[in-house]
Every structure is written in structure tokens, then in C-alpha cells.
Amino acid sequence: MVAYVFGIVLFALGIGVSVALHEFGHLLTAKAFGMKVTRYFIGFGPRLWSFRRGETEYGLKAIPAGGFCEIVGMTALEQVPEADSPRAFYRKPVWQRVIVLCAGSVTHFILGFVILYFMAVSMGLPNLQDKPVVGEVSQCAPATQDPRTFQYSPCGPNDPAPARNAGIKPGDLIVSVAGRPTPTYTDVVNVTRQASGPTPFVVERGGQRLTLIVDVAKVQRVTDLNARPGQNNKLATVSAVGLANTTMFHYGAVGALGGATRFTGDMFAGAWTGLKQLPSKIPPLIKAIGGGQRDLNSPVSVVGATRIGGEAAEQGLWPLFVLLLANLNFFIGVFNLLPLLPLDGGHVAVNLYEKVRDSVRRLWGKPAGGPVDYTKLLPLTYAVIFVGGAVVLLTVTADIVNPIRVFGQ
Structure with missing residues (x-):
């Protein structure tokens, strides 16, 4: 039981570090391009602790369910003080805005690769593709x-x-x-x-x-x-x-670079495949909540992933523990780039749309169009939030009432 609790705490800590680094990716690139960042917080809800350095407040909040990096002028509709206007997000070139928006997911990818690299040189990488070696x-x-x-x-x-x-x-x-x-x-x-x-x-x-x-x-x-x-x-x-x-491929310090790179490609492909298959796995998930058999490949929430991480630690299966953490980073990174608001990928899509639209208008001798009115996209945004929230609720419920039994317990 002690090992199980230790594994849960350690896995939750790993998720927390991933979230913190995701937001730090936004923070670092925004400051590098001269944008004004006013707040960088891990968690939501009431403030637990914070400090100010320069123009940015850093801190922790009570609900450990994410985090945020507040950049001035994320859209042209935001009221920005005149003094801060030159440093507003929407006043910067599109390529800089896209880099800042993608930085969170890229940070997940880098973190996932680093995890795989150290796994390759220490415990080895599993033969997930069933290669006949x-x-x-x-x-x-x-x-x-x-x-x-x-x-x-x-x-x-x-x-x-x-x-x-x-x-x-x-x-x-x-x-x-x-x-x-x-x-x-x-x-x-x-x-x-x-x-x-x-x-x-x-x-x-x-x-x-x-x-x-x-x-x-x-x-x-x-x-x-x-x-x-x-x-x-x-x-x-x-x-x-x-x-x-x-069952495991072992590498030296140099060979691990190639091994981790190939494995990263496999995990990208797996994350994308998992996203495409997600809609078809919702009906079986609902049946599992009602008492049906839970498929080992069914979607899991952060709660379920943390529980499996605890079981892996309890069984001494640290390769599974580490691999699960790496996979979670790749999945979150890919998911966050989907071209849907309020995800970062949705904001990227809006900014790229403005760039393409204005390029076409210039070809026709017309002035650049105005910024996209985000209020007109609110119905779609709310729909994405509703569907995403429903999926999260279903997976969390399934992970509580009928969790995946990796070890047959």
C-alpha cells in the first residue's frame, strides 16, 4: 500500500511538473518576443501563495487542475492600457504569436522525448511494436x-x-x-x-x-x-x-538519441490514432460505467492514469510508470494543438486564418481585414467545452466505478 500511495503521489507530481512546464513554455516565448506577461500560476481558484518579479506575478492556486499564463492583449477585443499596447499579443507578427501558442505543446513533446531518452539509457525502451528481434x-x-x-x-x-x-x-x-x-x-x-x-x-x-x-x-x-x-x-x-x-531495447548514451527519436515517432502516431478512435470508444465507456467489462484500451482520465501509475509502482514496474508519463505528455501536446477553441490549436487556427485572409486581400488590392471577432465563435467554443467536459466526466466516472485492471486486481 505504501508503494501504491508513493506511486500515485509521484505520478501526480509528474503531471504537475508537466503542466508547469507547459505554461512556462508560453511564458518564456512571450517574454522573448517582448510581450507583457502579467501572471503565471499553477492551478485555479483561490491563491495559496505568490510573489512578484518585475511585471509578472508567479504563484500557486488551490485547485491543482491546470494552470495559466496571462499575456496582455491575447485578442484585439481585449481592453489594453495605452502604455502596454505595443507589447500586446495581438500587435505582434503572426509567426511570433503562433510560436507562443504552440510553445506549450512543444514543451510537452520535449519533455516526453527527454523522459524517453533517460529511459533508453537506464531501463531501456519496450518493444511495443512487437518487432521480431x-x-x-x-x-x-x-x-x-x-x-x-x-x-x-x-x-x-x-x-x-x-x-x-x-x-x-x-x-x-x-x-x-x-x-x-x-x-x-x-x-x-x-x-x-x-x-x-x-x-x-x-x-x-x-x-x-x-x-x-x-x-x-x-x-x-x-x-x-x-x-x-x-x-x-x-x-x-x-x-x-x-x-x-x-521485450526491452537497451542503448548507450549516443544510440539512445536515435532510439528515443524513433520511439517518439511511434508515440506521436499512437496519440493521433487514439484521438481519431476516441469517438468510437465512448459508447463502450458508458457501458463500462453501467457495469460492463472495461476495455484495457478505453480512454482514461488523469485520475485513471495516476491510479495505473500507482499500481505500476506497487508492482515495481517502473518502465510502465515512466512510459505512461511520457505518453501522457505526447497525448496532451497533440490534443492541445487540435484546431478547436479554447485550445491553443484553436487560437493558432484563428491567427493563421487572419494571415491567409489578409494575404488574399492584398492580392486583390484590398486593405487588411479586421481582427476575428471571438464573440462570434463563442457558440462553437461552448460546444467544444461541453463535449470535452462530458468526456472528462465520463472517463473520471469510469475510472472510479470501474477502473482499468492492468494487473488483474
Whole structure:
């Protein structure tokens, strides 16, 4: 329990640091371009503590649910003192405004990359793409498996060792088995289980491709995907070669730059995919609130993510803890750039619209148009707030009444 509470507190602290750095990104770029920043606060509601340095007040507020960086003249509709007018946000070039608006999300991306880099050089990066990179070559392909505990039988003197005898080595990338491409380790397993006797395995090693003939063995295994330890599971005859996939990729200080960069790309793709799939996952989430089974891939709130972080710490699964924190940063960064008000991406869209509109007007010999009237966008803004608030409420409710059970607790 102590480890669980410690994990929750530590994860919540990580989220707080992420929020603080998000707003600091806005603050730093705004001041760099000469804009006037009057307040920088973490949290909302009543002020707990603050101090003033120069023209900016820094502080904490009672409700730890975000933060804000107050820049003078965020829109042309804002009343700005005459003395501050040259330093107002809307008086600056569009490219400077866009940089300031994007700085929060960019800070999340940088933070996520830094987390992944230090993860790569310390504990390694997980093989989330299921790449078929050999992690271990067994002394044999165990002849059988305990149907209740799933433990493999010990290697005997007569047990075959197909992968070892064929010369497969840890680090080999399995390109194909029996002439069939194997982009994932799951493909390797599925194709191998259908093979028998001498079978060509094409592996990539040191930039070269080698064809190794593996004498695939017949063994007894639990094949039911729904099988659980402790049950009276059945064994089936399948083919095996005696190797295991890499679960974590480890890097040195230099190699970690490339590893973290590639993993960052994967996480960007995952965040975007998650956003596109979000609408289709709302109905199952509502069913889960009513008592239905909660999908492991269903949306989670900050409450749910923090709880999973606590469980990961309790189980000693720190790679999961760190990865979850990095993923949260990437997701928030991508989400915040959606071209919808009141998100930063919505403000970016408005500013870019003004720039494109004025460029077109100049081509037609017309003067620049006036600033966008944000009051006319209020209905759309309120709709986004309503939908976003409803989703947050649903996820928080689901995370309380029917939380995701990552560890089957």
C-alpha cells in the first residue's frame, strides 16, 4: 500500500511538473518576443501563495487542475492600457504569436522525448511494436508445459534445440519464416507453429541477411488464448524452435538519441490514432460505467492514469510508470494543438486564418481585414467545452466505478 500511495503521489507530481512546464513554455516565448506577461500560476481558484518579479506575478492556486499564463492583449477585443499596447499579443507578427501558442505543446513533446531518452539509457525502451528481434536463444525447445502453471519442463538430454543448433543469435531480426514475411514476433510464432522439420529462417544480422535452416520441433503447449493459470487447461501439439523475443531495447548514451527519436515517432502516431478512435470508444465507456467489462484500451482520465501509475509502482514496474508519463505528455501536446477553441490549436487556427485572409486581400488590392471577432465563435467554443467536459466526466466516472485492471486486481 505504501508503494501504491508513493506511486500515485509521484505520478501526480509528474503531471504537475508537466503542466508547469507547459505554461512556462508560453511564458518564456512571450517574454522573448517582448510581450507583457502579467501572471503565471499553477492551478485555479483561490491563491495559496505568490510573489512578484518585475511585471509578472508567479504563484500557486488551490485547485491543482491546470494552470495559466496571462499575456496582455491575447485578442484585439481585449481592453489594453495605452502604455502596454505595443507589447500586446495581438500587435505582434503572426509567426511570433503562433510560436507562443504552440510553445506549450512543444514543451510537452520535449519533455516526453527527454523522459524517453533517460529511459533508453537506464531501463531501456519496450518493444511495443512487437518487432521480431531475438532476445534469448534457449538451450532447448522444452518438450512440454505445465497446463496449470504454464511452466516449461526442464531441458533434457534428448530435447531438441532447433534455434541454437541452426545458429540463431540474440539480436537477430527475423525477416521471414518458411518464405513468409514476419513483420512482428506474433507472425514468427504463428508461422512457426504451422511448420515442421527443416524450415528456412531469414534473419538480419549486422546489416546482412542470412538464411538459416531450422529443424522445427513438435512440442506440447497451452494454445488457448483465454487460458488462465490455475485452470485445467489442455495441451496441444505445436511446433517450436526455442527462442524468445526482445521485450526491452537497451542503448548507450549516443544510440539512445536515435532510439528515443524513433520511439517518439511511434508515440506521436499512437496519440493521433487514439484521438481519431476516441469517438468510437465512448459508447463502450458508458457501458463500462453501467457495469460492463472495461476495455484495457478505453480512454482514461488523469485520475485513471495516476491510479495505473500507482499500481505500476506497487508492482515495481517502473518502465510502465515512466512510459505512461511520457505518453501522457505526447497525448496532451497533440490534443492541445487540435484546431478547436479554447485550445491553443484553436487560437493558432484563428491567427493563421487572419494571415491567409489578409494575404488574399492584398492580392486583390484590398486593405487588411479586421481582427476575428471571438464573440462570434463563442457558440462553437461552448460546444467544444461541453463535449470535452462530458468526456472528462465520463472517463473520471469510469475510472472510479470501474477502473482499468492492468494487473488483474
